Amino acid sequence: MRAKITYVVTAAVLVVYFVLVGSRGVMLIETGTPVTVALGAAVLVLPLIGLWFLWKSTQFVRRANQLAAELDAEGGLPVDELRRTPAGRIDRDSADEVFARRRAETEDAPDDWRTWFRLAVAYHDARDTPRARKAMQHAIALHDGKPVRA
Structure with a gap:
């Protein structure tokens, strides 16, 4: 719940920022000189890119x-199996074992979104965000029946 509140507050702050930046861009365009119109147009592009990224x-x-809720209803949500050092760092051998199991599971059922979801969670638990995001995108595409890039 805390993560949702943080996300909503951050998104709201970003939207306010985009509105402020956009209004400055409009003011620059309204000035009417070629330089300010060009700068205003450039300034208006930034909030548009930001809004697209936020969306x-x-x-x-x-x-x-949604996938997590569906997997939870099936009783298939993975648990964090990674061992940690006393300082809280992930034990490398533990991570290698979990990844090997998750990868093998995914290789055995490459068209099952559930295996890709569990792999994404394992990457997330290990703080490997780029791989976690790609695996989750793969799981979402499989779940939705969309073509998946290799």
Whole structure:
């Protein structure tokens, strides 16, 4: 719940920022000189890119949460199996074991979104965000019946 509140507050702050930046861009365009019109147009592009990124991120999180709820209803949500050192760092051997099991599971059933979801969770637990995101995108695409890139 705390993560959802943080996400909503951050998104709201970003939207306010985008509105402020956008209004500055409009003011620059209204000035009417060639330089300010060019700068205003450039300034307006930034909030548009930001809004697009925020929208895509929100869609991704929403879809991942839907998959998690579905997997939870089936009783198939994975647990964090990674051993940690007393300092809280992930034990490398433990991570290698978990990844080997998750990869083998995914190789045995490459068209099952559930295996890709569990692999994504293992990457996330190990703080490997790029791989976690790619595996989750793969799981979402499989779940939705969309073509999946290799």
